[in-house]
Amino acid sequence: MKRDKKTLSRRQFIGAAAGVAGALMVGPTVLNGWSENMKKLNEADVAYEDLEADVLVIGGGMAGLFAAVKANDAGAKVMIVSKGRLGASGQTPFAKGIFIYDPQKEKVSLDEFVNSVSASAIGTNNAVYTRQMAEHSLARVAELREWGFFDSPLYNNAFSKPIGQRNIPLIERVTITHLIKEKGKIAGAAGFSVDYQKLYFFKAKSVILCTGAGGFKPNGFPICDLTHDGTIMAYDIGAMVTGKEWNDGHAGKAENAAACFDGWGTMFERKPGLTGVEIHHDLGVDMNYVAYKTGNPVNTRGPGMATANVVGGPYRPAEFQRNGPPEREPGPGLAKRAPSGGRGDRRPPRGGDIPKDGGPPPMMGTSVGGSSAGMAIHKSEGLVPINDQCESNIPGLYAAGDALGSYMAGAIYTQVGSSLAGSAVQGAIAGEAAAGYSSRVEKVEISESQRKIIQKEILAPLKRDAGYSPAWVTQTLQGIMIPNFIIYIKKENLMRAALTYVEELRDHHMPMLRASDMHELRLAHETRNMIISAEMKLKASLMRTESRCSHYRLDYPDMDNENWQAWINIYKGEDGNMQLKKQPFGTWPDGSEL
C-alpha cells in the first residue's frame, strides 16, 4: 500500500495510539503525543480499542469526579472518559461558588430551605433533590477541601488527586457518541479520539452520564464544548428526557459579545469560595421580555425600574420581588453574591471591579441576549430520574449534575452556588448507586451487529466527499434558534416556523454532515446533538401552553395551574419519532409521590 510520508503506517499508528492510551490511563498528567490532525481517512488505518469497567463515568467535571470516586470506593471497577480534560472542560472550571448547608450554623432549618426553594420555583422543583443537595453539601465540600480544591483557581490538580490516589483509569480527549443497550439494559458506550483515527468501545455494566448541559455554541458563555451529548445519546436508546422548554436567561455585553472571559471580569481567575443559604427567583427571561418590548439598549437598572414602562412579562412571586438597583448575577456555576435583601438581580456581567465577596462585577454598557442560548436553568433539563438515586428508565444508566433533569433548583434560578454543590452531591449518589447495581448484574456483551452500525455512524461524516460542514450547519441553526422572538419570547406561529427549519436540518442536512479530520468529526456529532436538542426545545415549548418560571409564551402569558402543574418528558417513540408527555409535579415517572 502506498503511503503518504506524513502518515504513520497502521502498525506504527496502533503502537503510538496504544502508547498514548496507556500513558493516559496511568495518570491524568501525561501530556505528550498530540499532533497535527490526520486528514485522509483510510478505513484500514482506523484503530480500535476495547476497554472494560463495571461503571463507566462519562465526563470529567464536578459530577464525574464524585461519581468516579464514590463508585470506586463502593467497590466497583471504574473508568472515566472525557472529551475534554479533568476539571478543565464543561462548566466546572468556571464555577467559582459552591453552596454549603451547615446545620450547626444556618439560621434556617432544612425544611424551611426546601419550602422556600419550592415557593420560588412555583412547583417546578423536585423537593427530594432540593433537600438532598443541601443535606450532602457539607460532606462533599469537606472532601473537596481535602483535595485542595479551594487552593487554586485551576481545578485539574485538585481533581487529579483523588483519581490518581485510587488509580482510576482516565481517558481524555475521547468523544462519546453512543450509549449501547443490549437485552434492555446498558452494555457500554462508544466514541472516538479527537487526536487519532481511533474508535473506542467501552463494555460496562453501568454508565453514569456526567456530560453536563449544553447550548447552541452561543457567544459569551463557556459552554461551546457542551452540546447536550449525554441527553441525546440517552434519548437515542430510549431514555426519557425533560426540561427542554426552560431557559437560562444570561445576557452578554454588546462589545466583544463572544469574549466570555472578559464578560465575567476576572472571575474565572479566582479561587472558588463558599456560598450559604440564599433563595432567589432569578435568571429567567425578564430581561428578554423588556428587550423584546423596548429594543436595545435595555434599561438594566433593575426589574422594578427596568419594567416600569413595560407592561406584562414573566411572573415573579411577590416574596421574591426586588427593589432598588441590580447588582450582579451569579456566574455559570452560581458564584457568590451580595447578601439578599433588596440588592442584586439578574443582569449580565459587564466588566468593572470585582466585588470582594466573590460575585461577578457590576455591568456597564449595552447588553445583548442569548449568551447561554440553548441551555436551561441548571439541573432542570436532562435525563428524567425515576428515583432519588439519579437512575434513569434504562437499567444501568444513571446521570448526575447538569446531565440529570433532577429539578433540584426548579425551572428558575433559586439557589446561589447550588449548581456546583448539586453536581458533587448527585455525582456521589449516582456513583454509589451504579456501583451497587453493577455488583448485582452480569455484564452484557456488545453484539457484533451493533458494533458495525455504531462504527459506521461514528465515521460517516469522515467518509463523505461532499456534504455540509458542521460550522455552517451550526451557524444556520443558531440563526434559527437564538433570536429573542424564537427561543425566549415565544409564540406558536414563530416556533412552528422555526421547527420547520429545524426539521429540514434534521432530515436533509444532518445526514450529510461532513468532516475533514477528527476535530471536525467531533463538531459533526455535536452539531447533530444540537439539532435534536433544538427540536426538543421547540416541541416542549409549543406543548407548554402557559408561562411559568423561565418559560414565557407571549400567546399564553399566564400561569395555568389547572393544566400545567406538570413537567414535560420527551422520549423516542417506537416509530422513531419524538414523543412528549406530562409528568405531574411532585411525582416520579411511575406516578408515585415523591
Add this chain to the structure above:
Amino acid sequence: MSIENINGCIGCGTCVATCPTDVIRLNKQTKKAEIKYPADCQICHLCRMYCPVDAITISPEKSIPVIVSWG
C-alpha cells in the same frame, strides 16, 4: 482571532489538553503549540491560565463568519 499568539512555547502540551473546544494543537515539525482551529475559540482563557510559561496572548475580538447560502 481570539488567541492572538503563542510566544515562548516550550511544547509541553498543557494548553492542547486544556482547551475545551480543541483550538490548539502541537505542530509535529516545530514541537510547539499552534492555533489550529481559531473559529472554535470560546475566549475562556483556560489555555492562558494553565500555560506554565505565560506564552499565550488572547484578544476579546471574535470575527463572526459571514452568512452564506451553503457551506
